[in-house]
Amino acid sequence: MSANLLSLEGVHTHIGAYHILHGVDLAVPRGQLTMLLGRNGAGKTTTLRTIMGLWHASQGRVRFGERDITALHTPQIAELGIAYVPENMGIFSDLTVRENMLLAARGASNAAQMDEARLKWIFELFPAVQKFWDHPAGKLSGGQKQMLAVSRAIVEPRELLIVDEPSKGLAPAIINNMIEAFDALKKSGVTILLVEQNIHFAQRLGDTVAVMDNGRVVHSGSMAAFSADEELQRSLLGLAL
Numbered sequence: 001m002s003a004n005l006l007s008l009e010g011v012h013t014h015i016g017a018y019h020i021l022h023g024v025d026l027a028v029p030r031g032q033l034t035m036l037l038g039r040n041g042a043g044k045t046t047t048l049r050t051i052m053g054l055w056h057a058s059q060g061r062v063r064f065g066e067r068d069i070t071a072l073h074t075p076q077i078a079e080l081g082i083a084y085v086p087e088n089m090g091i092f093s094d095l096t097v098r099e100n101m102l103l104a105a106r107g108a109s110n111a112a113q114m115d116e117a118r119l120k121w122i123f124e125l126f127p128a129v130q131k132f133w134d135h136p137a138g139k140l141s142g143g144q145k146q147m148l149a150v151s152r153a154i155v156e157p158r159e160l161l162i163v164d165e166p167s168k169g170l171a172p173a174i175i176n177n178m179i180e181a182f183d184a185l186k187k188s189g190v191t192i193l194l195v196e197q198n199i200h201f202a203q204r205l206g207d208t209v210a211v212m213d214n215g216r217v218v219h220s221g222s223m224a225a226f227s228a229d230e231e232l233q234r235s236l237l238g239l240a241l
């Protein structure tokens, strides 16, 4: 069994006439939390969308475990055990938190059919999901919406959880809650890939780091080594952690 749950090898992605990814090599080690960093427009979201089959690689390979998923369609990729929370979170504002959760739970037509132990575990990770269970999701704060989005993604067991900018626009206290929740998720054995702009969030949670620039991964390694190298951070991100 490979040490990497997910890997991209030489991935090129075109969006219409634009050549966006120029040979992305990325490894997401099993059981770890990998942070994908990079300046605005570096290609992070495009990389996530290519993994999920929302864009298709024009060259290169995406592997999930032993499987080549490069040409699969998004529902097949999700079915294999990958959950994806896009930047806009995909929440239905007019539906209640409960209804949003139900839509994500395959096979459950009412809350009583959702896996009770799993739901209890999600409520422990994200108490706001329980607190606002019967409220319209549109009324939740930004942080609560993000918690609901991640809860939806894990309502069914998944091997890999991919989240685009989970800390975006959140107040520091809420960011701390998110950090605790992702830490608990990681301890439960889920492999996680996060795109982040918040460098402190990245540093506190990441085991592994990959930095993108101009449609390529230009650095990868341990987060500890990256955190200790201010010069490298400055040259890749234009700032120090």
Ligand SMILES: Nc1ncnc2c1ncn2[C@@H]1O[C@H](COP(=O)(O)OP(=O)(O)OP(=O)(O)O)[C@@H](O)[C@H]1O
Binding pocket: 015, 018, 020, 038, 039, 040, 041, 042, 043, 044, 045, 046, 047
């Ligand atoms: N639908 C699209 N059509 C044309 N160009 C696009 C499209 N989506 C993204 N791009 C371009 O691709 C490049 C990479 O965008 P992407 O969203 O992947 O970057 P990112 O690293 O996630 O940036 P950010 O941190 O700002 O979200 C950018 O130059 C962007 O303008």
